[in-house]
Amino acid sequence: MEQDLREPPVLPGEATRDEVRIGWLRQQLARLRKRLPLRRRLVGGAAHGLMSASAALIAYMPTQALNLREGFWSAITAIAVVQTEFRATRTMARDQFLGAATGGLIGLAVLSAVGQDLVAYAVAVILSLTACWLLNVASAGRLAGVTATIILLVPHAGTAQQMFGSRLFEVGWGVTVAIAVGWVATRMMRHPADGV
Secondary structure (H helix, E strand, O other), X not given: OOOOOOOOOOOOOOOOHHHHHHHHHHHHHHHHHHOOOHHHHHHHHHHHHHHHHHHHHHHHHHHHHOOOOOOHHXXXXXXXXXXXXXXXXXXHHHHHHHHHHHXXXXXXXXXXXXXXXXXXHHHHHHHHHHHHHHOOOHHHHHHHHHHHHHHHHOOOOOOHHHHHHHHHHHHHHHHXXXXXXXXXXXXXXXXXXXXX
């Protein structure tokens, strides 16, 4: 009996062959990381912790000088974005900013159109994640849903528009700091003897 060597069609909702391969590679990388000697894991973890703490502090301190009530979002964003690999930092930065912008805009639109209740909130989350998928940045969907949640569920003193503006500024600032810290750290690791 002859074996069919053609690739099966990729159906909507199924992972593509590339996605399956990338998932397998991620698993292998995670497995290899777990096999690193304790000292290498300690050094790697400490380096990532130092980068994250530096980015968080640099992102947070100016928000206090500007009297922003929720400057902690800049620190949280910086920690979420900083990765030990600069390409990963850039990708995460893009996702964080696009997710915040998408979820915020959709949250505002839903709030303006139908008001603030649980059904409106659910609709905003669904629309936010769907929009990210349509924009081909599904990885930004989580933050889009979180931002829609903040717009529609978190009590705030000012208007929802002010909250959105503040949130977008804080995320944008945190992303900017994380990219800068990631870039500097990458340069330092590449040229440790040069000092820069």
